[in-house]
Amino acid sequence: MQNKDISFDNKNRDERLIKCKDQRYDLIIIGGGVTGAGIALDASLRGLSTLLLEKKDFASGTSSKSTKLIHGGLRYLKQFEFSLVKESGLERAIAHHNIPHLVHPEKMLLPIVDGGTFGKITASLAISVYDRLACVPRKDRKTVFNKNRTLLQEPLLNKSLLKSGIQYSEYRTDDARLTVELIKAARREGGEAFNYMKVIDFVYEQGNVVGVNCLDYVNDREVEFKATQVVSAAGPWVDELRTINRSKKGNSLQLTKGVHIVLPHHKLPVQSAVYFDDFKGRMLFAIPRGKVTYIGTSDTVYTSDKDRVICTYEDAEYILESINKLFEVEQLTHSDIISTWAGLRPLIHEEGKSPSELSRKDEIFVSESNLISIAGGKLTGYRKMAERVIDLVQERKKSLSKKECETEKYKIHSDSFSDYQDYKKFLENIKEKYADFNLSEFEAWYLVTTYGKHAELIIANALNSELKKSQALLRSEIDYCITYESCYLSDDYFNRRTGKIYFDVESVHDNLDFIVSEFASHFNWSSAKTEMMRKQSQIYLDDVTMIKV
Numbered sequence: 001m002q003n004k005d006i007s008f009d010n011k012n013r014d015e016r017l018i019k020c021k022d023q024r025y026d027l028i029i030i031g032g033g034v035t036g037a038g039i040a041l042d043a044s045l046r047g048l049s050t051l052l053l054e055k056k057d058f059a060s061g062t063s064s065k066s067t068k069l070i071h072g073g074l075r076y077l078k079q080f081e082f083s084l085v086k087e088s089g090l091e092r093a094i095a096h097h098n099i100p101h102l103v104h105p106e107k108m109l110l111p112i113v114d115g116g117t118f119g120k121i122t123a124s125l126a127i128s129v130y131d132r133l134a135c136v137p138r139k140d141r142k143t144v145f146n147k148n149r150t151l152l153q154e155p156l157l158n159k160s161l162l163k164s165g166i167q168y169s170e171y172r173t174d175d176a177r178l179t180v181e182l183i184k185a186a187r188r189e190g191g192e193a194f195n196y197m198k199v200i201d202f203v204y205e206q207g208n209v210v211g212v213n214c215l216d217y218v219n220d221r222e223v224e225f226k227a228t229q230v231v232s233a234a235g236p237w238v239d240e241l242r243t244i245n246r247s248k249k250g251n252s253l254q255l256t257k258g259v260h261i262v263l264p265h266h267k268l269p270v271q272s273a274v275y276f277d278d279f280k281g282r283m284l285f286a287i288p289r290g291k292v293t294y295i296g297t298s299d300t301v302y303t304s305d306k307d308r309v310i311c312t313y314e315d316a317e318y319i320l321e322s323i324n325k326l327f328e329v330e331q332l333t334h335s336d337i338i339s340t341w342a343g344l345r346p347l348i349h350e351e352g353k354s355p356s357e358l359s360r361k362d363e364i365f366v367s368e369s370n371l372i373s374i375a376g377g378k379l380t381g382y383r384k385m386a387e388r389v390i391d392l393v394q395e396r397k398k399s400l401s402k403k404e405c406e407t408e409k410y411k412i413h414s415d416s417f418s419d420y421q422d423y424k425k426f427l428e429n430i431k432e433k434y435a436d437f438n439l440s441e442f443e444a445w446y447l448v449t450t451y452g453k454h455a456e457l458i459i460a461n462a463l464n465s466e467l468k469k470s471q472a473l474l475r476s477e478i479d480y481c482i483t484y485e486s487c488y489l490s491d492d493y494f495n496r497r498t499g500k501i502y503f504d505v506e507s508v509h510d511n512l513d514f515i516v517s518e519f520a521s522h523f524n525w526s527s528a529k530t531e532m533m534r535k536q537s538q539i540y541l542d543d544v545t546m547i548k549v
Contacts, residue, residue: 003457004414005484013218020192025049026400028212028227030199033063034379036233037182038386044189047401055198057492058183062235064176064496065343067285067297070095070103070380071170072134077126084361088380089134092171099412100423101452106172108273109153113161116277120164127168140169154271156327175379176496180485185412195486202245208370229393232373236306236344247367253375255344259315260296262339262502268293268329278322290503295319302344310543311340339505339544348376383407415453434459478518490515490537501544
């Protein structure tokens with residue numbers, strides 16, 4: 001098959017930078033998370049010349065640290081946020097249609113338990129409202145089970161606590177891959193994007209922001225870009241940029257920390273996703289994915305280093321305690337945890353409210369110097385957040401294109417599946433098509449759910465290699481991520497592009513030297529730089545696999 005993607009390789013970074021420095025863009029976006037990526041795609045589709053800048057790797061902040069669900073937020077009904085639930089619920093189906101291999105239907109089981117947050121009647125009513133607000137088709141609406149039927153759905157549940165259960169529909173995704181696919185789509189539509197490009201100041205003309213000064217970490221030099229409008233979608237760093245702009249007034253951010261732990265699936269072999277009580281007023285998810293089950297999330301105020309957020313012993317203990325109470329499994333301990341992730345939610349501060357009570361609504365700030373900032377919101381709402389931002393940009397800048405938003409029905413992947421059935425058929429056929437390569441069930445599932453139809457490109461390139469199968473696939477995959485997805489460091493690959501550090505961490509441990517050597521070869525690193533990058537990768541690996549006391 002032919003790859004419709006365009007080159008997105010940091011080896012060609014200088015050539016791309018030369019073109020960008022000589023151009024005055026309609027729009028510069030600061031922040032390469034899902035919100036910034038969504039804004040970049042919406043703007044590019046509306047004909048705005050667009051440049052996106054990210055200080056680290058794309059999706060390296062909040063957008064690779066979520067629960068990896070495109071969900072409506074059932075618990076927000078308790079806060080009477082009906083408009084947020086309705087918008088999020090409707091957006092789930094749109095995301096599923098627009099990129100079927102990354103947004104999968106996921107049946108969610110809510111056990112009703114003694115001493116839990118939800119009672120059977122209130123939960124049933126809430127989920128009925130949830131289904132109707134989201135216009136869920138009848139066949140996918142909630143099903144109420146008695147205790148025995150609930151145990152058939154999930155035999156691991158604690159029988160002494162369980163009263164009944166309700167099954168309802170959500171969607172699972174890979175947040176970081178979704179972000180990267182949005183950025184790739186924006187570039188196909190004429191936009192440009194750079195990772196490892198930190199905004200350090202703004203450029204002003206007559207008191208208005210007309211550009212940014214950046215530090216290019218790859219080349220270790222400063223670069224200036226100009227634009228008619230600058231938008232900050234920097235997530236947890238929005239207030240830092242507002243401070244640089246001297247416009248931090250009114251509402252500010254309150255950062256809350258969310259932690260997930262990863263267990264081998266055999267340690268918690270749930271049959272489907274479970275939305276369950278921590279018995280302290282919060283709810284957690286346990287979600288099976290490939291070889292593992294991941295569980296989260298916590299919700300605590302965070303005031304420490306935003307660039308290195310880690311799971312502590314106490315964070316893990318809180319989640320383990322909840323699992324051990326609800327599920328009848330061999331007592332789980334810290335030693336069973338194979339990986340973790342911890343991320344920050346950039347929520348809008350509300351006096352007197354706990355982290356769990358804070359609204360997930362987004363808010364747009366416009367400074368006197370014309371910097372537009374957006375904060376808050378949730379993964380599911382990225383597309384509508386982007387639409388609101390670009391609508392505002394067009395309203396304020398009369399000289400810019402006035403096209404309507406086109407993202408509602410836009411297929412994000414360059415060679416998209418027509419629908420979910422098309423995806424499932426492709427997945428069923430790929431093992432048979434490459435039978436001589438002897439793909440395992442997991443390898444086939446992993447490649448297709450990660451790269452869609454481009455899994456075939458990676459397999460075809462691996463077939464021509466003289467390496468053994470596992471390393472041939474690994475080399476081909478790394479080459480794809482470097483060439484078409486702007487990977488620059490090895491953890492860009494094993495974290496944001498693939499999620500292997502969470503969902504197949506043994507493969508990262510086993511192949512770390514090989515992965516680093518592939519990057520060194522592509523970018524012509526010196527032996528000293530290669531060793532430095534290997535040590536950095538090991539530190540990052542240790543951060544997510546070794547619980548800190």
